[in-house]
Amino acid sequence: MKAPSGPKTPSAPSSRHGIATTLVTAGRDTEAQRGFINPPVVRGSTVLYPSAGDLHAHRGEFQYGRHGTPTTKALQQALMALEGDNCAGVGLAPSGVAAITTALLAVLKSGDHVLVTDNAYRPTRGFCDGMLARYGVETTYFDPMIGGGIASLFKPNTRAVLVEAPGSQSFEMSDIPAIAAVAHDKGALVIDDNTWATPLYHRSLDQGVDISIQAATKYIGGHSDIMFGTIAANARAWPMVKEAIRLLGVCCGPDDVFLALRGLRTLKVRLAHHQASALEMAHWFQARPEVARVLYPALESDPGHAIWKRDFTGASGLFGIVLKPAPQKAVDALLDTLTLFGMGYSWGGFESLVIPFDCSDYRTATAWAPGGPTLRLHIGLESLDDLKADFENGFAAFNAAK
Ligand SMILES: *Cc1c(COP(=O)(O)O)cnc(C)c1O
Numbered sequence: 441m442k443a444p445s446g447p448k449t450p451s452a453p454s455s456r457h458g459i460a461t462t463l464v465t466a467g468r469d470t471e472a473q474r475g476f477i478n479p480p481v482v483r484g485s486t487v488l489y490p491s492a493g494d495l496h497a498h499r500g501e502f503q504y505g506r507h508g509t510p511t512t513k514a515l516q517q518a519l520m521a522l523e524g525d526n527c528a529g530v531g532l533a534p535s536g537v538a539a540i541t542t543a544l545l546a547v548l549k550s551g552d553h554v555l556v557t558d559n560a561y562r563p564t565r566g567f568c569d570g571m572l573a574r575y576g577v578e579t580t581y582f583d584p585m586i587g588g589g590i591a592s593l594f595k596p597n598t599r600a601v602l603v604e605a606p607g608s609q610s611f612e613m614s615d616i617p618a619i620a621a622v623a624h625d626k627g628a629l630v631i632d633d634n635t636w637a638t639p640l641y642h643r644s645l646d647q648g649v650d651i652s653i654q655a656a657t658k659y660i661g662g663h664s665d666i667m668f669g670t671i672a673a674n675a676r677a678w679p680m681v682k683e684a685i686r687l688l689g690v691c692c693g694p695d696d697v698f699l700a701l702r703g704l705r706t707l708k709v710r711l712a713h714h715q716a717s718a719l720e721m722a723h724w725f726q727a728r729p730e731v732a733r734v735l736y737p738a739l740e741s742d743p744g745h746a747i748w749k750r751d752f753t754g755a756s757g758l759f760g761i762v763l764k765p766a767p768q769k770a771v772d773a774l775l776d777t778l779t780l781f782g783m784g785y786s787w788g789g790f791e792s793l794v795i796p797f798d799c800s801d802y803r804t805a806t807a808w809a810p811g812g813p814t815l816r817l818h819i820g821l822e823s824l825d826d827l828k829a830d831f832e833n834g835f836a837a838f839n840a841a842k
Contacts, residue, residue: 459522459640460708467518467701472510481698482509506691515701519639519670522704523652526645528678531671531685532692532700536655537563539669540633543651544568544600546684547629547677550576552599557614558805559584559607561633561655565802581805584612591622598626603649604633605642606744608787609797609816610808611735611760613744616751620648629677635659635788639672640707641754650677658788659756662703662710665789666696710790710821714757717827718819724828725761730835732812735760757819758787760797762810766842771796771813773841774834780822781830787818792827794818 457465473479485505489495502508508516512532519530533539544567548554556568558581568579582593584607601623605614620630632649634642638659644652654660656668673681684690715738722736734741737748738755748755763771775783781794795816799808819827 462521463518463640463704463708466521467514467516469510469514479511479514479698479701481694482511483694484509506689507686509694509697511694511697511701512692515697515704518701518704519672522707523639523672524643524646526674527672528675529673529682531673531681531690532697533669533671533685533690534692534696535667536561536633536635536653536657536669537567538690539653539655539671540564540602540631541567541571542684542688542690543631543653543671543681544572544602545688546671546680547600547631547651548572548577549599551597553578553580553595553597555579555590555593555598555601555628556581557584557603557605557607558582558803559610559612559799560602560604561608561635562802564602564604564633581803583806584610584614587615587618588622590619591626594622594626594628598628600629600631602631602633604635606636606737606748608636608758609760609814610799611737611742611744613737613742613747615747616644617648624648636756636758637752637754638707638711638756640711641756642752645672645674647751650674651681655788656700656703657786659707659711659714660700660703661788662706663699663789664786664791666699666703668692668696668700670700711754711756713821714819715755717821717824718755718757718759720824721817721819721827722759725831728831728835730763730766730838731761732764733762733810735762735814756788758816759819760814760816763813763815763838765812766838768813770838770841771815774838777834777837778830779833780826781817781834787816789818790821792818792820792822 487502516530520527533542556579603614603616623630629650631651632644633653634644635655635658652672654670656670671681722734725731725734736759737744781792787793797814797816
């Protein structure tokens with residue numbers, strides 16, 4: 441019962457609210473938390489039933505830790521508000537890869553065919569070529585720039601299409617609405633790895649996507665301190681996703697659930713900063729004599745810019761640069777000289793990162809020949825003058841080693 445002077449829960453987010461308000465208010469239940477703003481980190485397996493009657497009827501909001509806790513409920517409500525009105529539910533997974541594999545298993549069965557973009561996250565390909573192949577699901581990779589031309593790749597048993605835009609190494613922008621229109625015409629579901637933009641900058645489920653994946657390890661967590669994945673689905677796909685989560689036993693540790701929710705509260709300010717810094721750095725790299733090309737759809741010169749501008753409301757802090765041809769030892773001298781740009785996988789945290797990449801050895805539908813060594817950069821929240829100075833030192837070592 442609500443005491444007359446009890447703590448107020450902010451009104452549930454509604455379409456009247458701006459997205460910044462939604463990110464701050466969604467999933468909060470002040471009264472249930474005795475006035476505290478955030479939910480507790482509920483560690484729990486067993487939930488006790490007050491009576492035999494309740495037990496037989498499976499009565500109670502929470503039944504078992506794997507199926508949900510007050511902590512997971514708060515995060516799921518907040519994610520649903522962020523994903524928008526077409527979101528029927530959000531599943532939580534222990535990593536981005538687990539979110540992708542769970543989504544694929546949810547919609548595919550033995551004998552099916554799946555179309556996967558050639559720029560998909562590499563472990564996604566590993567799952568398709570490994571476990572899905574073993575279970576009798578056939579994968580065909582397609583050119584990320586194929587658009588409506590994807591129609592010719594459909595077979596009678598094509599059940600799903602997996603897109604990722606932009607690719608997290610090569611940064612091509614796919615025309616997701618065009619691909620989705622064909623897929624739906626053919627009765628297939630569309631899965632989008634939306635990690636780069638997050639639902640804040642790309643509302644996948646409003647653009648024809650049925651299942652929208654986040655490696656929440658990246659920008660949702662935002663601090664390089666959790667592994668996490670989310671699977672948002674529309675009304676058509678949610679029953680399948682929900683069933684797969686239940687049957688596979690997919691669930692997450694409560695600390696990570698809490699940290700994902702905490703990250704979500706500041707997503708908008710962090711992403712705005714990543715975006716502004718990345719854009720400035722991208723322009724700075726464009727003017728460097730060592731750089732042949734910058735791969736970033738937010739740049740007007742980028743081949744994906746028109747689609748990005750049409751379908752996305754922002755760009756995150758991850759982009760690529762193609763260096764002018766140079767020996768590996770020059771690239772290594774650059775990498776070894778950088779101090780603020782750490783060398784490491786993943787991205788989306790507060791810190792800047794650099795990693796060399798080469799897609800040419802695993803692509804099958806398209807050739808990757810950028811014309812020089814390629815680096816992927818994550819622009820963190822550091823001062824831009826320092827980031828530029830770091831790369832000035834790096835380029836000096838690069839030029840000296842050429
Ligand atoms: C990192 C990443 C994943 C996988 O996320 P994990 O949490 O590391 O399993 C999936 N897709 C993209 C685009 C990623 O960058």
